[in-house]
Amino acid sequence: MPTRTKLRAAALGGSADDIEHAFYEALQRGDIDALMACWADEDEVFCVHPGGPRLVGTGAIRAAFEQMFDNGGRIDAQPARVRRIESLASSVHNVLERIEVLTAEGPKHAFVLATNVYHKTPQGWRMVAHHASPGTSAEPTEAHHEAPAFLH
Template structure:
């Protein structure tokens, strides 16, 4: 009698839950939990500041293993803007990072774009693109509101 293959852990009832799990995994240094947030697709994409585009789960995992080799990442989500549909979501996140250097702790900011698809396993990340921000937090630049007369 053969057994059915085990189902993956049930995370990602929403794109917000998958994103929370992703950032919690970074903060705790848990590579398995972090990779569980990613879709099982050949063309997932990850771009870190100053690095080339990483395509595929193997390349993404290797990059995050390197990031986490120095320990957990001190990261806090400061601001979230999102566009969602029934099967996809795009989140723009302002991240506050606490980076340990030889001179001590330095605060920095980054802007990440996270793209999620609703899969048979739940909401999973398909793209993570981070751009370096400034040394100080900055406000969003937005179009002025339209005023109807």
Template sequence: MSSAPPPFASPDETEALFYECLQRGDIETLMSLWSDDDEIVCVHPGGRRLVGLAQIRTAFELMFANGCLNIRPDHVRRVQTLTTAVHSVLETVGLGSGDKPRVGYVLATNVYVKTPQGWRMVCHHATPGTMGETQDTAQGPTTLH
């Protein structure tokens, strides 16, 4: 079992290591990035809501059983307060190998909280995306009623 990562000064550092762990298949370091709160949540594309470290760990172990995940974060949008950060991420997913590798896209929301151990993940919610999401669209301010 590897040791816990050092306290991260920013949610960006935690997120960078999260995606590195997916690419390496490093379950121990990946799980150490999560908060130890009982109510942490993970939803994989097309999957059910997983609550707590044990359920989340089992899901990632099953995914890593098929090899590492070729996922990189792109087009990250950030909202941050002193203790919470929400990142909206377009994930680019490499699918297949050989002569005709393909690319897929996933939209993910990653939520981080600042703890005494540094910034830790409390939510990863991912849903299938499309190539159209590679182009950011922004509109002017709106008012919700």
């Protein structure tokens, strides 16, 4: 499906996965309007970039992404290893973002763990929170722990 058609379909309904795909695609293109179309139009939406302050509201979020796009034009972030917790009206995705950064020595990769929260709004699924950890140069491993047989 072409990008604009996919974004339009996500805007009219679709799923949290569609909005997540549109969000990362907009990051990769440096398309602020497409990126902001993924966010809910609510006063309390928030975004935390690695090592940054909590940005509250679409105005603050837009300004931060505009500054990032002005500095580098786009952000090559590829989501992987998505873990989902879903309900009828919300979906929480924990993703490993593989970021490619161009340096004088060539491309380098960084890895960021991010949590994206989506709510089903009257306009369809929309992002209400994006929180990203500081990056690392090595791909993080996942720890799996079994629940104890008795909690108390």
